[in-house]
Amino acid sequence: MTDVTVHKKTAYHHGDLKGELIAAARSLIEMHGPDGFSMSDACRLAGVSTAAPYRHFSSKQDLLAAIAADGLKRLGEDMETLVQNHPRGTVESISAIGRGYVDFAIREPHTFRLMFGAMGAKPENAQMREVGRACYGILLGEVAKFLGKTEVDEAVVGRAFPLWTFVHGLSFLAIDGKLDVHEFPVDINESIRIATGRLLS
Amino acid sequence: MTDVTVHKKTAYHHGDLKGELIAAARSLIEMHGPDGFSMSDACRLAGVSTAAPYRHFSSKQDLLAAIAADGLKRLGEDMETLVQNHPRGTVESISAIGRGYVDFAIREPHTFRLMFGAMGAKPENAQMREVGRACYGILLGEVAKFLGKTEVDEAVVGRAFPLWTFVHGLSFLAIDGKLDVHEFPVDINESIRIATGRLLS
DNA sequence: TTGTTAAAGTTAGTCATGCTAACATATGTT
DNA sequence: AACATATGTTAGCATGACTAACTTTAACAA
Numbered sequence: 039m040t041d042v043t044v045h046k047k048t049a050y051h052h053g054d055l056k057g058e059l060i061a062a063a064r065s066l067i068e069m070h071g072p073d074g075f076s077m078s079d080a081c082r083l084a085g086v087s088t089a090a091p092y093r094h095f096s097s098k099q100d101l102l103a104a105i106a107a108d109g110l111k112r113l114g115e116d117m118e119t120l121v122q123n124h125p126r127g128t129v130e131s132i133s134a135i136g137r138g139y140v141d142f143a144i145r146e147p148h149t150f151r152l153m154f155g156a157m158g159a160k161p162e163n164a165q166m167r168e169v170g171r172a173c174y175g176i177l178l179g180e181v182a183k184f185l186g187k188t189e190v191d192e193a194v195v196g197r198a199f200p201l202w203t204f205v206h207g208l209s210f211l212a213i214d215g216k217l218d219v220h221e222f223p224v225d226i227n228e229s230i231r232i233a234t235g236r237l238l239s
Numbered sequence: 240m241t242d243v244t245v246h247k248k249t250a251y252h253h254g255d256l257k258g259e260l261i262a263a264a265r266s267l268i269e270m271h272g273p274d275g276f277s278m279s280d281a282c283r284l285a286g287v288s289t290a291a292p293y294r295h296f297s298s299k300q301d302l303l304a305a306i307a308a309d310g311l312k313r314l315g316e317d318m319e320t321l322v323q324n325h326p327r328g329t330v331e332s333i334s335a336i337g338r339g340y341v342d343f344a345i346r347e348p349h350t351f352r353l354m355f356g357a358m359g360a361k362p363e364n365a366q367m368r369e370v371g372r373a374c375y376g377i378l379l380g381e382v383a384k385f386l387g388k389t390e391v392d393e394a395v396v397g398r399a400f401p402l403w404t405f406v407h408g409l410s411f412l413a414i415d416g417k418l419d420v421h422e423f424p425v426d427i428n429e430s431i432r433i434a435t436g437r438l439l440s
Numbered sequence: 441t442t443g444t445t446a447a448a449g450t451t452a453g454t455c456a457t458g459c460t461a462a463c464a465t466a467t468g469t470t
Numbered sequence: 471a472a473c474a475t476a477t478g479t480t481a482g483c484a485t486g487a488c489t490a491a492c493t494t495t496a497a498c499a500a
Contacts, residue, residue: 055448071359073274078486086449089489093448098487155415156357158272174420192423199425200405200434207408214356219375222393224400233401236437256477279457287478290459294477299458 056094058084064105067148072102072157102152103163109149110169113142117176127183129234135177136205136230143209150209177202184238200237205230257295259285265306268349273303273358303353304364310350311370314343318377328384330435336378337406337431344410351410378403385439401438406431 062083067075077098081088095101120138124131143150152159159166178190181198208229211217217224263284268276278299282289296302321339325332344351353360360367379391382399409430412418418425 073358076486077488087451088486089451090449092488151357154411156352157274160416171420195421195423199421200430203408203412203430203434204401204405205408206412207404207406207410209408210355210411211404211407215361219372220396220400222396229401229404233404233438236440237434239437277457278459288480289457290461290480291478293459 055084055086055090059086059091059094059101060104060108063101064108064149067105067152068146071148072152077101099158102157103159103166105149106152106159107163107165107169109142109146109153110166110173113139113153114169114173114176116142117173121176121180127180127186129184129231129238132177132180132184132201132238133231133234135180136201136208136234137227139205140209140212140226140230143213147213150213154206174198174202181238197238201234204233204237256285256287256291260287260292260295260302261305261309264302265309265350268306268353269347272349273353278302300359303358303360304367306350307353307360308364308366308370310343310347310354311367311374314340314354315370315374315377317343318374322377322381328381328387330385330432330439333378333381333385333402333439334432334435336381337402337409337435338428340406341410341413341427341431344414348414351414355407375399375403382439398439402435405434405438 059080062080063075066079066083077091078088080101081090084090091101095104116138117135120134121131124134148156151157153166153170178194178198181201182188182190182194185194185197187194208226212226217226260281263281264276267280267284278292279289281302282291285291292302296305317339318336321335322332325335349357352358354367354371379395379399382402383389383391383395386395386398388395409427413427418427
């Protein structure tokens with residue numbers, strides 16, 4: 039017997055539902071925003087019942103936190119790559135990090151919001167805190183090199199934090215459509231380069 | 240007849256339900272965040288049926304937009320007051336605006352988020368756009384004075400926008416708990432003063 | 441093999457919520 | 471007094487988060 043339904047496409051067990059749900063949720067969230075997002079939709083997209091996600095995520099919030107953490111991880115990878123393509127510890131490498139940051143926000147605005155507190159996704163989440171710190175660590179490292187230091191001391195933080203602050207603000211303003219408020223459009227690259235220079239000096 | 244139930248406490252008509260709903264919603268939102276907020280809760284708080292709000296707001300989004308607009312208006316008033324308490328067109332008056340901005344964000348973090356795109360509350364809303372512009376106008380005016388100009392030209396925008404960017408970023412980082420990431424705590428006042436100086440120069 | 445266990449799905453149902461429709465009551469104008 | 475309008479109510483629908491109880495599959499021991 040053993041009814042050779044080998045080619046059955048709808049396997050009862052899914053393989054990697056967790057990953058697929060994150061992927062589905064990411065795409066839905068970037069389409070309709072974290073609020074307009076529903077578990078049900080993600081289930082429909084993944085072709086699975088509405089109870090299935092709760093084997094992998096304790097709640098909707100938990101799924102959102104996973105997506106936020108995933109976003110922070112990918113942001114860190116972006117930044118790492120960018121740093122590698124520039125002479126280390128220079129204004130160029132530091133500006134590149136900033137550009138990568140803003141680019142990410144513009145590319146995935148809703149995920150970016152999620153990464154920074156939207157939907158109550160506070161960094162009380164251990165996973166988020168860790169990947170977040172890793173991202174910031176990249177900037178701190180570059181600024182330390184720029185200042186000719188081997189450790190992250192108060193002076194390094196004093197230079198790096200304002201830079202983060204600036205690109206963070208630019209990111210939020212960009213995704214909120216505030217770059218087009220003027221008759222004179224804001225050039226993101228130029229904006230970052232100038233501010234980086236001024237804030238580092 | 241006319242059953243003299245004059246002292247009936249529960250008047251059928253409420254007086255100013257619209258205002259009361261906004262007040263109720265504001266307080267609930269600052270307690271549980273814009274997501275955790277429900278129309279039903281606001282109705283309970285205002286002591287009114289769940290259908291009543293729809294005589295005053297077309298949807299939940301609409302109520303949220305009203306709260307955001309109200310927040311922008313109050314932010315503008317704060318900024319206006321602060322400017323008046325300093326010599327016009329100086330680093331001090333400009334720093335004070337920035338401090339007021341960040342203070343508002345810290346005082347009403349969830350409303351602040353709402354004012355800047357959370358919950359899909361985009362500035363496509365005409366009312367929000369208007370009060371938002373008024374706020375920015377205060378900063379533009381001060382920077383123009385600082386530069387000795389009578390009009391807002393490209394140079395003014397080129398100085399003012401980075402300042403906005405900076406305090407905007409600082410606000411978001413503050414309400415997201417990122418000011419305590421270091422061993423060396425960030426002093427908001429000092430941070431704003433230094434950045435204002437560097438970005439204006 | 442086969443039997444047991446745990447992991448990962450499913451169905452069905454509960455409760456809260458956003459919103460609408462139909463109805464009720466107050467207010468103000470004539 | 472009569473009507474129109476604004477503003478409230480009740481009842482009900484649709485959707486969505488989540489749970490409980492059950493089922494299927496995979497994994498592993500015997």
